[in-house]
Amino acid sequence: MKKKVTMQDIADRLNISKNSVSQALRGKEGVSEETRELIKRVAEEMGYQYPGSRKQEKQGRTGNIGLIASDFVFYYKNFFGEIYLSIEKEVVKRGMNLHIQSINHDQKENLILPSFIENKMVDGILILSHISTEYINKVISTGIPTVLVDHHHPNIEADAVLTNNRFGAYLAVQHLIELNHRNIAFVGNVKYSPSYEERYEGYLLALQEYGIEPNEAFIFKNAEEKEEVILQYIKRLERQPTAWFCVNDGLGFLVNSCLRQQGIRVPDQASICSYDNGQLSKISTPKTTTVDIDLQLYGRRAVELLFWRMENKNEPFQEILLSSKVIIRESTTFAPK
Template identity: 60%
Template structure:
């Protein structure tokens, strides 16, 4: 029985990648018209059976499929990433583009196991929500499927990214505290958890530097976990309590506020608290917490816009788009105590 000819056989004959063969035969972007003709000729010569399709550039939006992938953990954070997902779904619906959702397990990340629709090159574009491992993301990028990152970037990842302007947002938050007269301001957050948290630490430091405030390293809790016990242990051992805290997200802001109040410290009379993200915890806390608001709907809209653009401009340089944040002043911040 004759051996069935595969795409790999064609790739080996032409000394090109299997992915390039797939793109050429399926009519998807990423290869030149000359390469398409060479691949088609080799396929006919070898006896490979395939169905010819129109050039991908002639396909209507209604025929396109976009995949949204994220870690199982990211998909569980419905109050933040859930709003971005809904925005993406709405934007793609406007263009008549189909959306595929795929959670990625820790095991899949470790073993670099890509979803079947990525392996089969059966989607026109990919949106990656939040951070997976750098190796895993680069494995996806190696397929040459147009890809846009949402709320994540890394120097070793060459891809478009839609990001919050974390540095300037944190700067604005700390600048607000400084204008209230605070000079002893702490930072709380696990800076190694994501690039966003580290950038917010940099924004905190930048604001203090610009105001000529010497940074007190004991006020920087940059390795603390977002857990009640870890917050309590970290704060109870401080030699001195700052007059204000900048917290890297809502969760940390809520836990810091809870600890202070349980310790008999009044907010904001004795200590002010400011955080980032404007999630539900900022709004249900007593007092409500001053925060930096992120337009999550805009996140989804810009991600879809960039991916559609990238699908038609595959060889263009990568773009990082920074989205602004807005300070929302609430009752948790007030003038620095005078004594």
């Protein structure tokens, strides 16, 4: 069987670095135009096959990428929809097709893979958020290069692109502390997602570093995103916190609404900070201070990592952490005297 030509083979032929070959064939900056044309010519002479290259197009074949996520994830169009659009744009730009399928409860529980994965019709797979560890490992067992987006787990051996949830939450709670808040509530379901667990850890870290003892009564870490649930929690509190940190904008929106129903004014009597910088943080009254995630960058980095993995199948797995920043709006102010 004829040996498959790799980027390293081209680099060895030209006595240059593999990175230079990769930059040239991917159309990236970093090499001169003369070097780029030389690399392309030698690659074609050697019979190198690159996903999305002109040689593949001549043969009537373009590469395929699969994108899967749970039904629940596709429901959150504002957050995950933006990541998906960024992924689609980046995949198309690289001359490949994107195949998308949502995974329902039955497919998840019975480990039923999409046909394009089962039949190995795709060159790489992106998994958006979590499905289940067992299901994701079934996907990985096919041998198709796979990258997780906004999810990771100790028992999953795969590359991942993540937001730095701990540091983002830390910065949000630090913002509240610097406004002289000491009674800060946490609202979120930490069992739902590793991201929410990490945001809880960031909340605790900020309190710890500022010498504030967490108040268990103010920690609602199995919160459902339902108005009646949040309202009942607020009503049960013997004493009200002066600030709330919510793991997403949906919960921030609900806390705002429920506090208003209880006659508690935001931000005069209570400050709210949420996470994701989604639509709900922008339309609430007052607009909610939140932690911003660059969703366009999320998608781009995921595709870049997947294409790298497709060319470097034996390299150690990577986790790429994207930083976040606090967007300060009208929902946070100094703690009431």
